[in-house]
Amino acid sequence: xxxxxxxxxxxxxxxxxxxxxxxxxxxxxxxxxxxxxxxxxxxxxxxxxxxxxxxxxxxxxxxxxxxxxxxxxxxxxxxxxxxxxxxxxxxxxxxxxxxxxxxxxxxxxxxxxxxxxxxxxxxxxxxxxxxxxxxxxxxxxxxxxxxxxxxxxxxxxxxxxxxxxxxxxxxxxxxxxxxxxxxxxxxxxxxxxxxxxxxxxxxxxxxxxxxxxxxxxxxxxxxxxxxxxxxxxxxxxxxxxxxxxxxxxxxxxxxxxxxxxxxxxxxxxxxxxxxxxxxxxxxxxxxxxxxxxxxxxxxxxxxxxxxxxxxxxxxxxxxxxxxxxxxxxxxxxxxxxxxxxxxxxxxxxxxxxxxxxxxxxxxxxxxxxxxxxxxxxxxxxxxxxxxxxxxxxxxxxxxxxxxxxxxxxxxxxxxxxxxxxxxxxxxxxxxxxxxxxxxxx
Amino acid sequence: xxxxxxxxxxxxxxxxxxxxxxxxxxxxxxxxxxxxxxxxxxxxxxxxxxxxxxxxxxxxxxxxxxxxxxxxxxxxxxxxxx
Numbered sequence: 001x002x003x004x005x006x007x008x009x010x011x012x013x014x015x016x017x018x019x020x021x022x023x024x025x026x027x028x029x030x031x032x033x034x035x036x037x038x039x040x041x042x043x044x045x046x047x048x049x050x051x052x053x054x055x056x057x058x059x060x061x062x063x064x065x066x067x068x069x070x071x072x073x074x075x076x077x078x079x080x081x082x083x084x085x086x087x088x089x090x091x092x093x094x095x096x097x098x099x100x101x102x103x104x105x106x107x108x109x110x111x112x113x114x115x116x117x118x119x120x121x122x123x124x125x126x127x128x129x130x131x132x133x134x135x136x137x138x139x140x141x142x143x144x145x146x147x148x149x150x151x152x153x154x155x156x157x158x159x160x161x162x163x164x165x166x167x168x169x170x171x172x173x174x175x176x177x178x179x180x181x182x183x184x185x186x187x188x189x190x191x192x193x194x195x196x197x198x199x200x201x202x203x204x205x206x207x208x209x210x211x212x213x214x215x216x217x218x219x220x221x222x223x224x225x226x227x228x229x230x231x232x233x234x235x236x237x238x239x240x241x242x243x244x245x246x247x248x249x250x251x252x253x254x255x256x257x258x259x260x261x262x263x264x265x266x267x268x269x270x271x272x273x274x275x276x277x278x279x280x281x282x283x284x285x286x287x288x289x290x291x292x293x294x295x296x297x298x299x300x301x302x303x304x305x306x307x308x309x310x311x312x313x314x315x316x317x318x319x320x321x322x323x324x325x326x327x328x329x330x331x332x333x334x335x336x337x338x339x340x341x342x343x344x345x346x347x348x349x350x351x352x353x354x355x356x357x358x359x360x361x362x363x364x365x366x367x368x369x370x371x372x373x374x375x376x377x378x379x380x381x382x383x384x385x386x387x388x389x390x391x392x393x394x395x396x397x398x399x400x401x402x403x404x405x406x407x408x409x410x411x412x413x414x415x416x417x418x419x420x421x422x423x424x425x426x427x428x429x430x431x432x433x434x435x436x437x438x439x440x441x
Numbered sequence: 442x443x444x445x446x447x448x449x450x451x452x453x454x455x456x457x458x459x460x461x462x463x464x465x466x467x468x469x470x471x472x473x474x475x476x477x478x479x480x481x482x483x484x485x486x487x488x489x490x491x492x493x494x495x496x497x498x499x500x501x502x503x504x505x506x507x508x509x510x511x512x513x514x515x516x517x518x519x520x521x522x523x
Contacts, residue, residue, distance in 0.1 A: 046493070048494040082497075138518075139518055141516070155517075159518035161520075163521060164520070166521075168516065168517070168518055168519065170515050170517075172515065180476065181474055187515040187516070188515060189516050191518075242515045244511075248489065250474050250479070250482060252470050252471065253478050254481055254482075256487065256489070257469075258489055262512050262515070264511065304511055306513060308513075310489065311468035318486050318487065324512045326508075326509035326511075332509065358509070387508055398495075412495065434495060434498055
């Protein structure tokens with residue numbers, strides 16, 4: 001005799017179960033089973049409006065339209081259209097000297113206009129570079145069943161900003177095994193990107209500006225020739241190759257888990273043409289002597305292991321959590337944990353709290369500033385806080401509601417806090433708001 | 442090491458917080474699931490990427506503010522994010 005705790009069991013739906021079983025036996029992967037549960041739900045249109053706002057820094061407005069269209073013959077077309085408007089200011093890497101001077105460096109922003117680096121140290125805490133930008137992106141993919149157990153996807157993408165263009169192509173195959181309880185996935189993507197600042201790209205670690213105060217002049221290093229500032233070159237181009245191999249496993253009737261290994265290489269111009277790094281004399285209270293453009297290596301190999309599990313604890317509760325370990329040959333190591341808890345508190349209504357935590361070590365060439373007493377410059381150096389030690393904490397809540405049989409509406413808010421170590425930056429606080437609406441037909 | 446320990450502890454707590462209602466073996470109990478027992482797994486909320494519009498926005502936010510990225514899939518356009 002088998003004892004069953006009826007409270008913990010989902011209510012059976014014979015019609016759905018039969019339909020799912022039929023679909024599964026005849027054709028399709030796990031995802032297509034979900035889609036075929038109701039024949040008319042393969043096509044959909046999704047709309048999203050997204051707002052991201054950092055305190056005293058960057059704001060982003062994004063509109064995203066996602067279309068899925070069933071072309072028949074087990075072929076699905078997906079199209080994504082994204083439009084971003086970005087305004088605000090971003091830390092440029094300079095340190096705040098003990099006594100901030102008034103020197104203003106002519107600078108080219110992402111919008112292509114020459115603007116000042118905030119005179120007098122901006123907020124008094126951090127040097128910021130103001131910019132505005134717009135980004136339009138399109139992404140098209142075609143998913144097709146290649147055989148009974150094999151599904152292939154090809155994808156093309158294009159995105160354009162005032163100073164950046166990206167072309168991409170990708171292909172993925174998914175192979176179902178073991179009565180479709182196991183799926184092996186392999187994917188390859190190639191991106192060709194071009195960085196196009198309005199006035200060209202500066203030479204890495206070349207001089208942007210020099211401090212002409214008597215104290216700074218006295219401690220100017222021998223290698224620095226302030227009569228020659230950085231030459232400007234053309235666009236910076238890079239190639240990015242990404243690959244992934246993974247296994248997805250159904251563990252039981254309520255749980256599915258996925259393990260991926262990803263490897264990627266970036267080659268070419270990987271420097272940020274807008275970032276600076278200060279040369280300072282630590283014997284002069286950290287006086288800023290020279291300002292250089294940053295320089296990063298022209299190769300980067302990235303690896304990550306990603307593990308995700310989704311489980312239905314009860315008909316009302318679904319959790320999903322993931323962990324990613326990332327490492328690269330720049331010396332960066334990163335741990336990321338993400339957790340969602342969906343609670344369907346009423347029919348067609350749910351709440352979903354979310355937490356995320358990321359901890360990152362710094363790149364080998366990251367430094368807050370270059371010591372003026374060094375005899376020669378390093379091969380690479382950057383003071384971009386994103387390459388430094390940091391921790392990012394996110395906490396959010398989402399409300400979702402089904403509208404009729406075909407509509408889904410959701411809205412969410414997330415608070416993000418980023419803390420830095422090794423740089424004199426105040427914590428970054430950001431708020432994310434997003435509303436989405438999906439209609440299936 | 443401290444980082445790993447802290448991360449593992451946090452992850453364990455998060456997982457355990459959702460495991461209390463499950464039978465022994467928890468969510469990781471392994472069964473060979475027959476096709477006609479996959480109704481729950483076929484629900485949209487049980488897919489690996491159940492909320493693609495939100496996932497896409499999050500990926501871009503964290504890509505532009507952290508050094509690590511990717512892991513879930515390949516593809517998608519680039520971003521010269523500041």
